[in-house]
Amino acid sequence: MSTPAIQFSEDQAEAFDQIAEILQGVGVHLEGEALLSPRSDDQGTSPVAVVGKAGSGKTLLLAELVKALQEAGVDVVSGDYEGKRRKDRRTLAILAPTNKAASVLRNRGVPATTIHRILYTPMYDPEYEKIAEWLEGNAERPEIEGLTDTALDRAHAFYQTNKSIPGALAAAGLRGSDFITGWKRREDPLDIGLIDEGSMLDDRQYEDLCEIFPTLMVFGDPAQLAPVKQSGSMVFDRLPEDRVFELKRIHRQADDNPILDLAHALADPWMDYYKFDRLVAEIAEKDDRVVYAGRVDAGLMARSPVLVWRNDTRVKLIQAFRAAYGAPHDALLPGEPLICDGIELPMKHRKKRLDLEARGLIKGAQVIYMGAGRKPGFSQLHVVGAENPQVSAASIIKIELPGEEEPFIPYAARMGAAFLHGAAVTIHKAQGSQWEEVQVFAPDLEVAARMGRVEAGTPLWKRLAYVAITRAEKRLHWVVRRSLARPTAALGTSDLVAAPAPLTLEVQDDIDQG
Numbered sequence: 364m365s366t367p368a369i370q371f372s373e374d375q376a377e378a379f380d381q382i383a384e385i386l387q388g389v390g391v392h393l394e395g396e397a398l399l400s401p402r403s404d405d406q407g408t409s410p411v412a413v414v415g416k417a418g419s420g421k422t423l424l425l426a427e428l429v430k431a432l433q434e435a436g437v438d439v440v441s442g443d444y445e446g447k448r449r450k451d452r453r454t455l456a457i458l459a460p461t462n463k464a465a466s467v468l469r470n471r472g473v474p475a476t477t478i479h480r481i482l483y484t485p486m487y488d489p490e491y492e493k494i495a496e497w498l499e500g501n502a503e504r505p506e507i508e509g510l511t512d513t514a515l516d517r518a519h520a521f522y523q524t525n526k527s528i529p530g531a532l533a534a535a536g537l538r539g540s541d542f543i544t545g546w547k548r549r550e551d552p553l554d555i556g557l558i559d560e561g562s563m564l565d566d567r568q569y570e571d572l573c574e575i576f577p578t579l580m581v582f583g584d585p586a587q588l589a590p591v592k593q594s595g596s597m598v599f600d601r602l603p604e605d606r607v608f609e610l611k612r613i614h615r616q617a618d619d620n621p622i623l624d625l626a627h628a629l630a631d632p633w634m635d636y637y638k639f640d641r642l643v644a645e646i647a648e649k650d651d652r653v654v655y656a657g658r659v660d661a662g663l664m665a666r667s668p669v670l671v672w673r674n675d676t677r678v679k680l681i682q683a684f685r686a687a688y689g690a691p692h693d694a695l696l697p698g699e700p701l702i703c704d705g706i707e708l709p710m711k712h713r714k715k716r717l718d719l720e721a722r723g724l725i726k727g728a729q730v731i732y733m734g735a736g737r738k739p740g741f742s743q744l745h746v747v748g749a750e751n752p753q754v755s756a757a758s759i760i761k762i763e764l765p766g767e768e769e770p771f772i773p774y775a776a777r778m779g780a781a782f783l784h785g786a787a788v789t790i791h792k793a794q795g796s797q798w799e800e801v802q803v804f805a806p807d808l809e810v811a812a813r814m815g816r817v818e819a820g821t822p823l824w825k826r827l828a829y830v831a832i833t834r835a836e837k838r839l840h841w842v843v844r845r846s847l848a849r850p851t852a853a854l855g856t857s858d859l860v861a862a863p864a865p866l867t868l869e870v871q872d873d874i875d876q877g
Contacts, residue, residue, distance in 0.1 A: 371420075371424075371427075372420065372610075372612045373612070374419075374608075374609070374610050374611055374612055375420050375423070375424050375610060375612075377608070378413055378424060378608035378610065379424060379427065379428070381608060382411065382413075382428060382580065382608070383431075385408055385411060385578070386432075386555070386578070388408065389408060389555075389577070389578050390453070391432065391435060391437060391453055391555070392435060393431045393432070393434075393435050394435075398435065398436050398437070398451070398453050408577070408578055409602075409603075409606060410573060410579040410580070410581060410602060410606065411579075411580050411581070411602070411606045411607070411608065412561065412580070412581045412582070412583065412599035412602055412606065412607045412608070413425075413580065413581070413582045413583075413607075413608050413609075413610065414561075414582075414583055414584065414585050414599060414607060414608070414609050414610070415584065415609060415610030415611065416584055416585075416586050416626070416627065416630075417584065417586075417623055417626050417627075417829075417833040418620070418623045418626075418627075419610035419611065419612060420610055420612070421559075421582045421583075421584070421610060422468070422471060422473075422559070422582075424582075424610070425457070425468075425473065425557055425559060425582050426471060426472065426473050428557065428580075429455070429457055429473055429474070429557065432455050432555070433455075436453065437453045437454065437455045437554075437555065438452060438453065438454050438455065439454070439455050439456070439457070439474050439526075440454045440455065440456045440481070440553060441456075441474060441476050441480075441526065441527070442456070442476045442477070442480030442481045442484065443476075443480070443485070443527055443528045443529050453554055453555070454553055454554040454555065455554065455555045455556075455557070456476070456481050456553055456555070456556050456557070456576070457473055457474060457475040457476070457556075457557045457559070458475065458476060458477065458478045458481055458556060458557070458558050458559070458572075459475050459476075459477060459478070459558070459559045459560050459795065460477070460478055460560050460563045460564065460568070460795055461477065461560075461563075461725070461727050461728065461748075461795045461796065462477055462723045462725070462728050462729075462746065462747070462748040462749050463728075463729055463747060463748040463795060463796040463797075464559060464560045464563075464748075464795035464796065465477050465748065466747070466748030466749075467748075467795075467796075467797050468559060474526065475559065477723075477725070478558070478568060478571075478572070479720055479725050481549065481553070481556075481575065482548065482549055482571060482575070483547065483548055483549065483720070484547060484549050485543045486543065486544045486547060487542055487543060487544065488541070488542050488543075488544050490507060490508075491507070491532060491537065491541065491542035492542075493505035493507065494507065494510075494515070494518060494531075494532065494535070495528045495532075498518065498519065498522045498528060498531055499528075510535060510536075510537075514535040514536055515535060517534045517535055517536075518531040518532060518534050518535040519531070520534075521534035527751075529542075529543075529751060530751055533751060549575060552574070552575050552576070552577060553575050553576055554576070554577065554578065555576065555578045555579075555580075556572060556575065556576035556578070556579045556580065557580050557582065558572060558579065558580065558581045558582065559582050559583075560582075560583065560794065560795040561581035561582055561583030561597065561598060561599055562583040562584050562585065562587040562588070562589065562590075562597050562794065563583075563587075563590060563794050563795050564581070564583075564590070564597075564598045565590040565598075566598070569581075569598040581598065581599055583597060583598075583599055584833075585597065585599075585600075586629075586630075586821075586826065586829050587794055587826070587829065587830050588790065588791055588794060588818070588826050588827070588830050589818070589819065596819065620652075621646050621649075621650045621652050621653050621839075622652060622653065622832060622833070622835050622838075622839050623833070624646070625639075625642065625643060625646065625653070625832055625839070626829050626832045626833050628642060629825045629828055629829050634825075635812070636808065636809055636812035636824055639828065640805065640809075640841075640843070643655055643841045647841070651838075652837065652838050652839065653838070653839050653841065654838065654839065654840045654841065655841055655843065656802070656840045656841060656842045656843065657842075657843060657844050657846065658842065658844060658846040658847055658848040659680065659683075659802060659804070659842050659846065659847045659848065660802060660840065660848055661683075661684055661687045661688070661847055661848060661849060661850040662850045662851060662852065663800055663802055663840070664680075664684050664700070664786040664787065664802070665698060665699070665700060665786070665850075665854060666700065666731075666798070666858070667798035667799070667800055667801055667802070668700065668785055668786055668787050668788040668793070669786065669787040669788075669802045669803075669804050669842070670787075670788065670789075670790050670793050670801060670802065670803050670804065670831040670834065671787055671788070671789060671790065671804045671807045672789065672790055672804075672807035672808060672810070672811055672827055673789075673807050673810070674789065675765065676787070676804060676806075676807050677787040677788065677789060678763045678764070678765050679765055680786065680787040680804070680847070681762075681763065681784045681786045681787050682764065682765060683847045684784075684786040684787070684847070685699075685762075685784075685786075687847060687849050687850055688850060688853070688854050692762075692771070692773070693773045694773050695732045695760065695773065696732075696854050697732060697733055697734045697854065697855065697856050698731065698732070698854035698855050698856050699731070699732045699784070699785075699786075699854065700729065700730070700731055700732075700784070700785035700786055701729075701730040701731070701732055701744075701760065701782040701783065701784060701785045702727065702728070702729060702730070702782065702783050702784070702785040702788060702792070703724050703725060703726055703727060703728040703729075703730060703780060703781070703782055704726065704761070704781040704782055704783045705726045705780075705781050706719050706720060706724065706779070706780055706781070707759055707778050707779065707780075707781050719756060719779070719780050722746065722749070722751075722754050722756070723746035723748070723749035723752070723754075724744075724746065724754070724756060724780045727792055728746055728747070728748075728749075729746075729747040729748065729785060729796070730744045730745065730746050730747065730782065730785070731744070731745040731747065731856065731859060732744065732760075733745055733753070733856055733859075736755045736756075736758075737755070738757075739776070740757055740758065740775055740776030740777070740779070741755055741756065741757055741758065741776065742755070742756060742758040742760070743755050744756060744758070745856070745859050752859075756779060756780050757776035757778065757779025757780065758775065758776060758779050758780055758781075758782060759772065759775040759776060759778075759779055759780070759781040759782070760772065760773060760775060760781075760782045761781065761782065761783055761784075762784055763783065763784070770783075787804075790827050790830050790831045791830075793830065793831065793834050794830055796834060797834055797835070797836050798834060798835065798836065799835075799836050799837045799838065800835065800836075800837060800838040800839075800840065801831070801832075801834045801835035801838075801839055801840065802840040802842050803828070803831040803832065803839065803840065803841055803842065804842050805841055805842055805843050806842075806843070806844070806845055807827075808824045808827055808828055808831075809824075811823050811824040811827055812824040
């Protein structure tokens with residue numbers, strides 16, 4: 364089996380060839396031969412995993428597999444819209460556990476979406492489905508009452524550069540509530556699934572994915588933190604050795620990256636916390652991509668949260684951030700960061716729950732508060748990493764206070780999307796995300812080191828430090844003191860990408876009338 368033109372390392376080439384052989388066994392040939400139709404009685408293959416530490420080339424391998432599959436004629440399924448099913452159609456979905464993790468892949472040219480968007484599929488209004496079929500090349504240009512030729516041209520132009528049906532329909536002047544009539548749990552299986560950030564998958568998600576994809580491939584980092592309540596184990600730990608392909612080599616382009624050097628230094632069994640702290644300081648003296656910081660930078664917290672281990676540290680830093688910006692106790696300032704804490708709706712409003720989640724408001728999503736909505740309890744929000752980021756939604760915003768069991772709620776709808784403040788987050792919740800600059804609160808890791816806790820045979824502080832450090836794309840700030848530097852500029856929203864008018868998620872009215 365020949366590998367792509369890109370120069371692979373030996374372990375990448377071996378993994379690519381073995382995966383290509385597995386795909387050939389289910390009728391997908393990466394060398395340009397005709398695709399075989401999926402058999403209705405085909406149970407697929409047992410899942411495989413590609414594992415490796417940061418810098419080992421997992422994402423590069425995933426991207427090249429996607430490219431090869433597309434060139435072989437396999438269609439990418441995004442979760443936005445699925446055309447009419449064909450018996451001979453072979454499909455591929457590239458998934459990540461969170462919007463932020465999916466956006467990291469999209470920024471690298473990989474058409475990824477979230478696991479949730481594949482588990483739940485949209486139902487389109489039949490009239491507007493004609494536009495979707497036309498954009499996908501499966502039908503003639505339609506005539507739609509109320510839409511001009513200019514509007515259709517805008518939709519077509521958008522779709523040529525961004526393969527998003529909802530985005531194209533929004534460019535034509537339509538709202539989501541115009542063309543999406545509801546959401547349903549997927550019943551029919553798909554075909555091939557590539558899952559990134561596999562270390563974040565819990566058992567339930569993994570079982571759901573195995574049901575949906577006869578051919579499933581999980582990419583993950585065994586040095587990261589396992590999901591909470593799974594005793595340090597990850598889903599790929601249970602696979603047979605011959606179904607796990609390990610990438611061990613750290614690639615040349617990453618060799619001069621001091622952040623990755625620090626991450627891999629943690630593998631040294633003789634490295635304790637204090638030796639590591641000294642190593643960070645030494646590297647910071649030589650390379651400005653590592654900063655040995657005496658104080659937390661409040662300005663950075665607005666867009667990339669401080670990463671901490673303990674919840675009480677998180678709450679105290681959030682309060683210090685709000686005080687530094689002069690935020691009132693009973694309201695939010697535009698530009699304050701939030702983290703979605705789930706959807707608070709009863710089961711009878713299941714469709715509304717699915718609508719909120721489909722817009723990116725899933726647990727753990729990062730959001731920027733843009734201002735109050737037009738109705739009481741509504742907020743204008745920018746969902747970080749979402750393809751259509753600006754929405755207006757019924758919101759329940761909770762501000763946690765030190766020493767208080769119950770959070771303070773400055774204002775809220777009776778039901779809707781719930782949010783916590785996002786200026787600081789735990790390292791567990793940061794998995795799957797990346798920011799250009801990351802602040803790691805080292806005093807918390809020192810506490811973990813002193814406690815001597817071990818997870819899956821590795822000191823917990825090392826796993827925490829590894830995950831936190833590898834969230835930084837360009838610069839790492841290792842904060843060593845419990846102090847916060849005041850911001851040099853006011854909070855704002857001018858840095859956020861302009862978007863069409865926010866999609867309004869009408870939850871409150873339906874509840875009042877129900």
